Amino acid sequence: MVYTDPYDLDDYTSTTSDTAFYGERYWRDHVPSGLGLPGLVERARTDLSERAVYYLDRVLTYLSPGDRALELGCAPGCFAYLLGQAGLRVTGIEMGAPTVDFVRTAFGIDVREGPVERLQLETRVDAVIGFDLLEHLPRPFDTLRACRERLQDDGALILQTPCYRGERADWSMLVPAEHLFLYTEQSVRTLLAQAGFTVLEIGASLFPHDMWIVASRGAKLAAREDPLAELNPQTAALITLYRRAAAQTRERVAVENDRRIHQVQAADARDELAAVRVDQAEKAQLIEVLSRDLGEIREDQRAKEATICELTHQLTAIRTDQVNKANLIASTSHDLEAVRQDQRAKTALIDAMSLELADLRADQAAKEALIGSISRELEAVRADQRAKEALITRLTEGSSDHGIPA
Numbered sequence: 001m002v003y004t005d006p007y008d009l010d011d012y013t014s015t016t017s018d019t020a021f022y023g024e025r026y027w028r029d030h031v032p033s034g035l036g037l038p039g040l041v042e043r044a045r046t047d048l049s050e051r052a053v054y055y056l057d058r059v060l061t062y063l064s065p066g067d068r069a070l071e072l073g074c075a076p077g078c079f080a081y082l083l084g085q086a087g088l089r090v091t092g093i094e095m096g097a098p099t100v101d102f103v104r105t106a107f108g109i110d111v112r113e114g115p116v117e118r119l120q121l122e123t124r125v126d127a128v129i130g131f132d133l134l135e136h137l138p139r140p141f142d143t144l145r146a147c148r149e150r151l152q153d154d155g156a157l158i159l160q161t162p163c164y165r166g167e168r169a170d171w172s173m174l175v176p177a178e179h180l181f182l183y184t185e186q187s188v189r190t191l192l193a194q195a196g197f198t199v200l201e202i203g204a205s206l207f208p209h210d211m212w213i214v215a216s217r218g219a220k221l222a223a224r225e226d227p228l229a230e231l232n233p234q235t236a237a238l239i240t241l242y243r244r245a246a247a248q249t250r251e252r253v254a255v256e257n258d259r260r261i262h263q264v265q266a267a268d269a270r271d272e273l274a275a276v277r278v279d280q281a282e283k284a285q286l287i288e289v290l291s292r293d294l295g296e297i298r299e300d301q302r303a304k305e306a307t308i309c310e311l312t313h314q315l316t317a318i319r320t321d322q323v324n325k326a327n328l329i330a331s332t333s334h335d336l337e338a339v340r341q342d343q344r345a346k347t348a349l350i351d352a353m354s355l356e357l358a359d360l361r362a363d364q365a366a367k368e369a370l371i372g373s374i375s376r377e378l379e380a381v382r383a384d385q386r387a388k389e390a391l392i393t394r395l396t397e398g399s400s401d402h403g404i405p406a
Contacts, residue, residue: 001164001174001182012138015095015113021177022095022136027075027102035175040099044076044106052078053242054206055131055160056086060227060239062156062214063088067126070150072116073133077103084109086235093119117146127156132210134161134188135179144195154220157197161188163211173209188213 011021018024032039038046056079063069065087074080074092080103083090093114094100103111112119116128128147137143147157162173164182173179183191185202188211192199197215205212214221228236 003176003180005177007138007177007180009138012095012136013115013117015097020096024096024098026096027099040076040102044078047076047078048081049242051206052082053238054246055079056082056235057227057239057242058212059083059127059129059158060086060231061223062158062221063127064224065230065232068123069127069129070116070121070125070147072114072128072130072147073136074109074111075099075103077107077109077111079129079131080109080111081107082235082238086231091121091125116143116150119146119150121150124150124152125155126152127158129158131160134159134183135173135181138180140181140191141195144192144197148196148217151217154216154218156221157192157213157215157217159213159215160205160210161213162209171209185211 010017014020014023016023021030027040031037037043059069066089068089069080069083069091071080071083071090071092073094075094077092080090080092084107090109092103092109092111093116094103094111095114097113100111100113103109128151130147134140144157151157162179162182164173164184167173173182189199189202192213192215197217198219199213199215200221201212201214203212204210228239231239
């Protein structure tokens with residue numbers, strides 16, 4: 001993650017400007033007011049018994065009494081002080097004279113004004129240490145190269161910085177204008193390799209959002225088997241007490257977490273039991289309803305089975321009737337076709353007979369006309385015959401009267 005707004009390099013490198021971001025106002029104003037975190041005085045007290053001892057314990061895995069160490073951004077001075085108490089020769093770097101004066105006064109250690117790129121050392125050191133520093137650097141590559149130049153050939157670079165794991169925009173480490181680079185494990189490995197370091201260790205640190213990084217200018221650095229070896233009794237006792245306190249704290253946290261888990265589990269169990277009882281009562285009611293419904297369904301099923309039997313019988317009869325009707329339809333269709341053929345033949349015959357009848361009627365009419373003519377003619381002949389017979393009769397009767405033979 002990269003902060004892309006314009007950033008003035010003087011905000012980081014200036015040790016004299018009143019407006020420099022990491023000058024006097026950083027610890028005086030920005031940390032307590034802007035970030036809402038403890039200032040130098042309170043941090044000098046709380047860090048001395050907490051995180052500074054944790055850092056000392058881990059650093060002594062690679063460093064021994066007598067080694068030279070350079071701590072970048074050493075305020076509030078607790079850790080540099082403990083390194084000195086453990087027998088290391090320590091130089092601290094801070095930005096701004098007021099902060100440097102505070103650390104010198106509070107802990108009496110060698111503190112110089114930075115940045116490291118401008119620092120002149122009498123000899124190269126065995127370790128360069130920077131906690132919560134790498135994310136603040138506007139030119140991290142240049143700063144790491146400056147650290148390498150001030151290290152012995154087998155010197156160690158020990159860092160703590162936030163580890164970006166894909167968090168969202170509400171991540172507490174997204175601090176504008178202050179956290180300029182937030183690294184993944186892979187990106188910090190790449191950066192260190194490009195700056196000439198061999199990474200020896202990347203792992204968890206005191207806070208979940210941080211990662212602990214150990215790198216070497218060479219490849220000869222090895223972890224010490226017993227970090228407490230060669231320490232003075234006071235420092236060894238301090239680390240031992242811190243380990244015990246940390247173990248007790250972890251145990252207490254584990255017990256408290258276990259207690260909370262058990263409380264949650266007990267509450268969940270009570271809620272689940274209540275839910276089970278409610279569910280049980282609802283299921284009992286449901287079973288009763290279902291039993292009634294089942295009886296009704298079985299009665300309905302028996303009625304439907306009887307109906308199905310009856311319908312099956314009727315369906316069989318219908319199918320038989322359907323077959324018979326199909327056969328009858330086929331037979332009727334055959335007869336109908338024969339009837340239609342006979343109808344067509346009879347229609348043709350009727351047409352022929354109609355024509356013949358018309359001819360017969362015409363002939364009949366002609367014959368009737370002829371018969372009428374013949375009848376009239378016959379009637380005339382008969383009338384003539386009757387007239388002649390009457391005449392003959394008269395004539396016959398007259399001849400008899402006059403003695404004329406008939």
